[in-house]
Amino acid sequence: KQEVTQIPAALSVPEGENLVLNCSFTDSAIYNLQWFRQDPGKGLTSLLLIQSSQREQTSGRLNASLDKSSGRSTLYIAASQPGDSATYLCARGGNFNKFYFGSGTKLNVKP
Amino acid sequence: NAGVMQNPRHLVRRRGQEARLRCSPMKGHSHVYWYRQLPEEGLKFMVYLQKENIIDESGMPKERFSAEFPKEGPSILRIQQVVRGDSAAYFCASSPVDEQFFGPGTRLTVL
Numbered sequence: 001k002q003e004v005t006q007i008p009a010a011l012s013v014p015e016g017e018n019l020v021l022n023c024s025f026t027d028s029a030i031y032n033l034q035w036f037r038q039d040p041g042k043g044l045t046s047l048l049l050i051q052s053s054q055r056e057q058t059s060g061r062l063n064a065s066l067d068k069s070s071g072r073s074t075l076y077i078a079a080s081q082p083g084d085s086a087t088y089l090c091a092r093g094g095n096f097n098k099f100y101f102g103s104g105t106k107l108n109v110k111p
Numbered sequence: 112n113a114g115v116m117q118n119p120r121h122l123v124r125r126r127g128q129e130a131r132l133r134c135s136p137m138k139g140h141s142h143v144y145w146y147r148q149l150p151e152e153g154l155k156f157m158v159y160l161q162k163e164n165i166i167d168e169s170g171m172p173k174e175r176f177s178a179e180f181p182k183e184g185p186s187i188l189r190i191q192q193v194v195r196g197d198s199a200a201y202f203c204a205s206s207p208v209d210e211q212f213f214g215p216g217t218r219l220t221v222l
Binding site: 031032034036041042043044045046049051089091093095096097098099100101102103104 | 142144146152153154155156159166167170202204206209210211212213214215216218
């Protein structure tokens with residue numbers, strides 16, 4: 001079964017804090033892993049894509065890592081801001097690059 | 112380069128009617144994926160298409176659902192004889208190779 005699990009399901013932090021979102025997957029035959037954010041009632045915005053041959057990707061205040069051997073990926077957000085409040089989804093790319101999504105981490109950054 | 116476009120954004124149907132959801136991929140993208148997000152659930156893969164071909168439909172319900180991506184025009188997800196359980200957000204993603212870019216979704220409500 002192609003399971004993707006995200007922990008925690010919800011997180012509330014004060015502005016300025018650094019935080020880590022976790023994603024684990026059961027199938028090590030991973031093609032790639034992509035992190036998205038989803039705002040309420042909206043579509044998905046791509047944040048970072050990590051190919052299976054890579055270990056991490058960085059964009060601005062975001063850093064994502066991939067450890068295939070342990071079946072884990074983490075998304076690190078530095079100096080969080082209220083505008084970062086959203087649901088963060090990780091998706092594991094499998095056969096034909098179809099994505100298996102976790103249920104998301106709902107982040108609230110308090111001013 | 113316009114993003115992935117989906118229409119309509121909101122669709123209301125009565126039980127037994129047909130729903131047609133359209134997706135125009137980003138220019139130059141030949142891969143189209145459809146996902147469904149049921150209320151309070153994660154996104155689930157439905158079908159993967161390339162021009163004029165269904166590559167993987169392992170996530171499609173066996174009955175009432177069909178998809179196409181013709182040589183000209185948008186990809187269409189068709190749901191016949193809709194039931195209340197079909198109420199969900201339907202997202203389309205397009206990809207040049209690896210990274211997937213999502214449209215804003217179509218929110219289907221079945222009365």
